Amino acid sequence: MANPPLTGQSANFDVPGVSGTHAGGGRAVSGTANSPPGVPLTSGTGVFGSGAIGIQANGLNGHGLIAFSQGGDAVHAFVESGSSGSGVRGTGDSGSGVLGISASGVGVQGKLSNTNAIGNLGCADPQFHQHAGVYGESDQQGVMGLTTVAKGTGVYGGGTTAAGGDQIGVRGETRSRVGVQGTSFGEGIAIEGHSLSGDKGLAGRFVGNVHIQGNPGTSSGDLRVEGTSSFGGNATFQGNIDVAGDIRLLNADVAEEFSLSVAESVQPGTVMVIGEDGTLQSSTRAYDKCVAGVVSGGGALKPAIILDKRCEGDSRRVPIAMVGKVSCKVDAQYSPIQVGDLLTTSATPGHAMRASDPSMAFGSVIGKALARLEVGQGTIPILIALQ
Numbered sequence: 029m030a031n032p033p034l035t036g037q038s039a040n041f042d043v044p045g046v047s048g049t050h051a052g053g054g055r056a057v058s059g060t061a062n063s064p065p066g067v068p069l070t071s072g073t074g075v076f077g078s079g080a081i082g083i084q085a086n087g088l089n090g091h092g093l094i095a096f097s098q099g100g101d102a103v104h105a106f107v108e109s110g111s112s113g114s115g116v117r118g119t120g121d122s123g124s125g126v127l128g129i130s131a132s133g134v135g136v137q138g139k140l141s142n143t144n145a146i147g148n149l150g151c152a153d154p155q156f157h158q159h160a161g162v163y164g165e166s167d168q169q170g171v172m173g174l175t176t177v178a179k180g181t182g183v184y185g186g187g188t189t190a191a192g193g194d195q196i197g198v199r200g201e202t203r204s205r206v207g208v209q210g211t212s213f214g215e216g217i218a219i220e221g222h223s224l225s226g227d228k229g230l231a232g233r234f235v236g237n238v239h240i241q242g243n244p245g246t247s248s249g250d251l252r253v254e255g256t257s258s259f260g261g262n263a264t265f266q267g268n269i270d271v272a273g274d275i276r277l278l279n280a281d282v283a284e285e286f287s288l289s290v291a292e293s294v295q296p297g298t299v300m301v302i303g304e305d306g307t308l309q310s311s312t313r314a315y316d317k318c319v320a321g322v323v324s325g326g327g328a329l330k331p332a333i334i335l336d337k338r339c340e341g342d343s344r345r346v347p348i349a350m351v352g353k354v355s356c357k358v359d360a361q362y363s364p365i366q367v368g369d370l371l372t373t374s375a376t377p378g379h380a381m382r383a384s385d386p387s388m389a390f391g392s393v394i395g396k397a398l399a400r401l402e403v404g405q406g407t408i409p410i411l412i413a414l415q
Contacts, residue, residue, distance in 0.1 A: 326355030
């Protein structure tokens with residue numbers, strides 16, 4: 029190989045092999061590789077450096093290094109297999125270690141071209157950054173993204189695999205603190221999730237303690253869920269849930285599931301009693317002291333909380349209202365029902381009636397009527413108060 033036109037050597041660590049100084053503010057060192065005819069332009073290297081520090085560039089006020097390319101990579105850094113070095117490393121005492129600016133493309137892009145891990149870069153737990161396109165480590169912010177426009181995105185993570193894959197756009201892991209944290213200093217939203225396919229806008233699994241400070245509601249607060257269907261699946265919490273604030277439930281009663289007798293099939297609003305085997309069945313006699321309550325879910329009054337819920341879709345288990353308001357089937361043929369009347373079981377299967385006999389009412393009262401029914405049978409809202 030022929031000697032290049034300009035070479036430099038130095039055995040002193042503090043003396044560079046080649047040094048260039050430009051007093052007029054131009055380029056101190058410039059390198060251009062022109063490929064001969066028939067050779068791809070990408071095969072040339074404008075400036076090449078190897079060693080402990082391949083290329084070092086210092087700019088007192090301007091840029092330490094400017095690289096320009098019309099088609100290939102402006103800067104290409106390569107670390108041989110098995111080496112623990114970094115392809116590109118930037119350090120800034122007060123400014124940016126590495127700054128990337130693009131008018132239309134990507135300011136800084138990192139890509140992992142094989143399945144090998146990027147190696148341990150001094151991180152205490154290397155599994156967090158294995159197979160990483162971009163890795164950042166700091167005693168403050170490992171990776172920080174900031175947008176200066178109204179609809180920009182500070183940090184964006186996405187996946188290119190077609191539907192059915194198991195990709196994660198943004199993932200956060202931690203050993204003892206917070207995997208992903210969002211903070212809003214104004215009227216914005218700390219964490220927001222959207223789903224364009226109607227699936228999960230925001231999905232989470234909590235193992236341990238969950239602390240909610242504020243007023244989780246539908247209009248404001250720390251936790252906000254919008255949409256016709258709040259959750260497409262189940263939210264499972266393994267541990268304790270401590271709420272320092274209000275929990276606002278939009279539905280009415282607190283219910284608990286009970287098993288039905290084998291041949292029983294009931295509708296919401298039906299008055300139920302306890303059978304000999306402990307299962308429930310529709311009431312069939314007046315002032316029955318075995319009354320259990322009313323099947324929840326009738327009309328516009330839906331259960332807010334269901335206790336002892338087991339298999340979804342089990343037709344042999346029904347929620348019975350324990351506390352709150354519930355729609356109840358009533359029969360006024362025995363006595364007109366007024367607001368505030370105590371109700372008990374009647375001889376009409378699954379229906380309540382006005383408790384006219386106080387001596388028989390004790391132990392068989394279902395609750396208080398919240399609406400009137402002068403004649404016939406119907407469904408009215410009642411306030412559950414078993415006594």
